[in-house]
Amino acid sequence: MHDSVPAARLPAADVLYLVGTSGHPNFGDEFIAASWLRFLARVRPDAEVWLDCPHPGLASHLFDGLHPRLRTTDTLWRLALETTQMDPAAADAHVDRVVTSLGSPRYDLGLLGARRASSVHLVGGGYLNSIWPHHARLLRAARRLGELSGARLAATGLGLAPAADTGALREELAAFDHVTVRDAPSAQLGRAGRAPDDAFLGLPAVAGFPGEASGPAADGEVWVCLQSDMAEPGVLDDAVAAVRSALTGPALTGRAVHYLEAIPGADRAAYERLADLIPEQNFVPFTRVWQEGFPARPGQTWLTSRFHFHLLAAACGAEGTALEVSTDYYRVKHQSLLDAGTGWSVTPTGSRTAQAPARSSSFSDTAARLHRTKLREAQELYPVADAPSPAPTNRLAGHERSSPTGRGLPGRTIGRLRKLR
Numbered sequence: 001m002h003d004s005v006p007a008a009r010l011p012a013a014d015v016l017y018l019v020g021t022s023g024h025p026n027f028g029d030e031f032i033a034a035s036w037l038r039f040l041a042r043v044r045p046d047a048e049v050w051l052d053c054p055h056p057g058l059a060s061h062l063f064d065g066l067h068p069r070l071r072t073t074d075t076l077w078r079l080a081l082e083t084t085q086m087d088p089a090a091a092d093a094h095v096d097r098v099v100t101s102l103g104s105p106r107y108d109l110g111l112l113g114a115r116r117a118s119s120v121h122l123v124g125g126g127y128l129n130s131i132w133p134h135h136a137r138l139l140r141a142a143r144r145l146g147e148l149s150g151a152r153l154a155a156t157g158l159g160l161a162p163a164a165d166t167g168a169l170r171e172e173l174a175a176f177d178h179v180t181v182r183d184a185p186s187a188q189l190g191r192a193g194r195a196p197d198d199a200f201l202g203l204p205a206v207a208g209f210p211g212e213a214s215g216p217a218a219d220g221e222v223w224v225c226l227q228s229d230m231a232e233p234g235v236l237d238d239a240v241a242a243v244r245s246a247l248t249g250p251a252l253t254g255r256a257v258h259y260l261e262a263i264p265g266a267d268r269a270a271y272e273r274l275a276d277l278i279p280e281q282n283f284v285p286f287t288r289v290w291q292e293g294f295p296a297r298p299g300q301t302w303l304t305s306r307f308h309f310h311l312l313a314a315a316c317g318a319e320g321t322a323l324e325v326s327t328d329y330y331r332v333k334h335q336s337l338l339d340a341g342t343g344w345s346v347t348p349t350g351s352r353t354a355q356a357p358a359r360s361s362s363f364s365d366t367a368a369r370l371h372r373t374k375l376r377e378a379q380e381l382y383p384v385a386d387a388p389s390p391a392p393t394n395r396l397a398g399h400e401r402s403s404p405t406g407r408g409l410p411g412r413t414i415g416r417l418r419k420l421r
Contacts, residue, residue: 022054030062034066049071115151123157156178160181161183182336206315223260224243236325243274301319320345
């Protein structure tokens, strides 16, 4: 590649670079990104915040107004997706070449912008695993950016199971300054500290949290969501049958039933098969829930396969059963919430009869504690900045990093951040 690309302009103010799987849309992923953007709007309102995600156009609409200086791009995601058909060695070499040497008009401007960032932060979610092995190139690209610019590298609330190449995963994560994961298998796979799922950061934005009804009584409402994506063959049929058995059983008969969509289309499929039990006017599409807010309240019953619906509804005091749709990916996710104490029942993969919904009366308090834990992690990563700090010296312009350790720039980073446990 040629080397005629000019060096990146150094920022006068802080530049923060977030990476997440936003814009699909998928309610859980969007909620996590929105949670970080709201937090940064409070502690770093003057920072230039970039969100690198697969669908930056839609993301710009989803997160409009959440941070005054938000910009969206897909630079690192396009690069990762470009390696989908490559073997791991070729993929790593491709990422290294593009990020470090430039020379590609498809990436140069985005990469030059990314080199201005004081931090690169992979926000939470279950997108780094063997289901999408090419997503591991996001870690690779962030690592190379950090080496070039001195940016602090962080990853929070990741779900890493199931993992294929554990050695490579650990090697990439070891280059990060701060890593936390959301469940026990991921902690073992990544040799990383555990912390609450990133969604706990955004709990105060949910009207029904902390388990105190703020509107009309929700007693008796039933909320359903079943996904057709990520489900093992035949499992959706069983899950639909299980929900039908619950809705027509004596415990729920006669109660108002609603259907909530997390991913447009993917969640509509099951609704179509339950439409004789759920009126069309009670189908709540993604756009409506995004605009009006998550509807969970105490007194409700939830029947859902969606991980973040389990998390948020339980935090608001609702009872429920989590319907498994896979024996690895979603089992790990729901188990992490059971370990945290939601008290929900689990309807296992293959069951055509739903388990009786359940709840822990103390989980709203537990969720509040987990929110405070996640907030402390966020504050450690992004302490309130009194004034803009000098940017890290750009090594590409022929200089070394301005910090003798290569990290710990005043007002920007906190040295080698400890891993929260």
